[in-house]
Amino acid sequence: MTSRPLPYIIALARACSLSRAWALFEAGGYLDRRDDPAALSVKGRLLKDRALRADPAERGVLLEQAAQAYLAADRYQPEPYRLINAASLYGLAGHGEESRVLAREVLVRLDGPDPIAETPYYVEATRAEAMLLLGDVPAAAMALRRAVEASPGNWSDLAGTLKQLGLICAAAGQDTSWLDPLRPPASLHFVGHMGFVAGAAGEQALARRVDRLIEDENIGFAFGALAAGADIIVAERIVAAGGVLHVFLPTAVENFARDSVDPAGPQWRARFDVLIARAHTVRSLTRHNGGHDSDATCLANEVAMGCAVLNARQMESHALQLAVLDEGGGGPHSARLAEHWRSARRRQIVEICPRDGADGPRDDMTPQPGQRRCSACLHISVEPGGDRFEQTRVLGSLIAALAGELKAGDISVSPYAWRLRFRHPQQATRWAFALRRSLEDYPGLSGQVGMACHYGVKAVMIDPASQCEVDYDLGGIDEDAVAQWLVPGSLTVSTDYLAALSVDPSVAFHAERMGEHEGDASQSIQLFALESGFSV
Template identity: 35%
Template sequence: MTDTLPSDWIDRVRTAERSGDFLVSYDIATQGLAEHPDSVDLRYLATRVLARSGATDQAAALYKRFELERERKLDFAMLGARIAKDGALAAPADRRTALRAAAAAYGRIYARTPDHYPAVNAATLYLLAGDPQRARLYARRALRASDRGSDRTSIERYYRLASRAEAALICGDAERARQALVQAARYLSGNFDAAASTRKQLRLVCRATRTSLDILDLLRPPAVQHYYGPALAGHASRHLPDRTRERDIVKKIVDHFTQHGIGYAYGSLSAGSEILCTEACLRAGAELHVVLPFNKDEFVATMVRVAGSSWVRRFKACLDRAKSVTFATGDAYQGDNSLFTYACRLAMGMAILRAQHLDTEVSHLRLQIGGWDPDPAGYASDLRMWHAQDLASRVLVLTESSVATPHVQKRPTPANRMPPRFSRALLFGDVKGFSKTPDHLIPVFQKRMMGTIAGVLRRYGRHVLYRNSWGDAIYVVIDDPIVAAECCLAIQEAITRAKTAGYGLSPELALRLSAHFGPVYDGHDPIRDEPTFFGAHTTLAARIEPVTPPGNVYVTEAMAAAIAMANAPRLRAEYVGNVPMAKGFGSTRMYSLNRVG
């Protein structure tokens, strides 16, 4: 007898889903299904949030397993069509067949309810499938439906006008589409997620109809900015302009934010140019996201207080108003300047991820003023990666003449100085359902499941710095985040091809696989007498794997940011929520990793 009703579980799932925490929603739904396995609504919600997390193949399998296609509810049919659409758009081969099947699914929904949404989706999918005649047929139906529809909310009005614009483009009427988008923009009310979704859909239509992409500018969300500047330290405060000149500098940065339509800013918070930039960011009404290289108290002591107590007050004021604060590592500084490079690269990657999510522009801003750059070679490397993607980069001169390089107070060398840390990709995985495998099938499991994983790892040769397994668990260290991402996806694909159920293993067996990217120590294991890797980031990586759904690859924000910085057009990481980690280890922002079709 359980105390929790299905309706209570449903409310909890929907609450988490509204927050964008899709993995948390899925976890709640599976807990609810454990108590109420016959709840059709919980089955539907579990499948929907899995689809929204980017796990399209797994959502399709769940939709089939739960036999949701037999249900007469319109929402269930919509979900099936949405899964078919996502799968078709990501299909690496025979894409047109999949697109036509998804279009037909939306066509059947339109036959049940002549609404603009299924009609315009059918139209776009037929267009992409190479059937312009049928595409225009459904586009005309979408236009008629959008003209007669009624709206209860502003966002419903927005989506109806967006459908009208999409249908008009398919019919070749760019001017009508433009007028609809001008009207639609009035009903956004700051919902830039909705604008991004529309822009991505319209981009497909524009390319298929050879329409100029300029029309998308009518729904352009605010731009994203990463900023970076040298820090003041020691006696640097004597080189600062007076307060009047400082106000002029802040105004100059505010003008820059306004001119370029910056709505989101990512960077650090050292005394001097970065605090000036964050103050300007907040004054301009932009959303501030702070990324610090190590724990706050030591950062203040190292990068803020040494420039004067007034900077500490300003640091705290900015930090209190930040939308988010991310610590590249919770560890101590230990005089390891590579942490500044890791934090800068993390902030750059986070800015790119935000711009990708919003379908908007991203740029880098170098604040030119005298000061201390803790790792100039590392910053130069980060900037080369940025420029390799043809991303915009600007320099803002904050002083009329060069400011003398400040004296940096020498920090005492730690009594037990640690070796340097190196950024590595850390993979953890285990097989859901392994504990129910009977003993006589363990050798089969080792050969077919673990042997398949080992075969993939061998393909990546020297990039694999360390590998270990125990039972059904694996731990792998790889020297490059892109290689690690490709390896993760290759492992899941190889397991799918292996069809282990044909050897007597349970079809419910599925690998939970996650990856993180962070600074760790390269060391030697005195017990095993072999190289090893250790540090706080290995612990963090181990805590995220148990909370990830099986069959897909999920990565931390640090790993997603590293992928975004590495110019890997065939890989895409999509945010799926802030997920509690195992054993009460806090929570972390997680992303679903997939190939771009």
């Protein structure tokens, strides 16, 4: 394995690619550098991350080793961040007295005559952490507020601080509600019907409600589509309040506008164009060129919902959904997406707004077998190495033993490889984790099996020659592309798959960034390695 510099390794750790970061750390010989403060600091960081994912029986040992690494680094080259990490890790490991001694030393340094080469935010955040370790919550809260005031809008650093303080509170059995007023803004998924007349009383009433919601919930990030009506009204209020707008469309921008904006009139189209220009990101989920498509619309909203959840998790904040429904509980898509969010037991605000305008496109809510489907495809392959033929036979028997819930048409096979089709990422993930557990009895095989998953809308065609169903992904991710994601011993998933999976907290998992794949039209697809046992 090629040796990598420490900044590259720590960047991987920050991106949640812990397994790869630790492998590179070992391969680079950094474990043997016991007098190198930089290597010792990175070692402490990696051990801490490993501890937080370890079983309880192993966690304490790893936390103590991480504390020792940070403390050794500080003794070679004193830095407040090294000492405060050592203090906190000793506390998390259950060594309260050692933790308090080091926390007092941190405060002495912060208040000493020597200049500290850190930002005002970091100095006060470090003070807050030390005060919390000493049990002085009011002083910790005051210091944390000063840190936020010193660097407003620095959500990334604040999220890291909140996570660390939350861990300390949890270990000490302390309440964390004092952190809530300082959390980064919430993430909102929005969805609603199209039956609004531009500028009329219905729109004005909804706009006022959205403004109150933004203020009451401290919403700063919004995820959704931009159909005429509720979508555009909500998105405009988010942008007007200074929030960050992420747009997810089922089709290309012009196609979507033609089907879901233009029929409502030129006023809505002008507002749509302004929002597209002001959005932080705009994503089109499929290449579908026809009229309104139920599956593509559901896919775009599922991914938008999941991205709201993932963003809230990254920000140490919370996610909620605003569903704008008519007096009959619709439209159909809005009602279905509201139920999907509600069934995941996530927070939801429902606004009932009677229609005062013409309906938007109404989709046929009945399934369309043999035409199009939204599905999660799991690719499995035995990679070269060992007796590949025998390994394929064994793996095939394991797949067959777990295939009870699948129909015959949901499994296709080629030499050394299988493709399984599931309705949703939750089903595919549970199945893949079950296969992994079965592979634990075959250590020589488990490291040779690669799995990869993608979630998207498939156009289904019956091949005239074989009479078999053939799927064509409408998002530009073909079978060959997914096959390139296969990594021996790993379960690799796409961003859209991870987002859709994240809505439902019933599947416990952890995702590590692996890299990128250049998709159709040079669209970059972020890939993640999925592990079981860590909930969103």
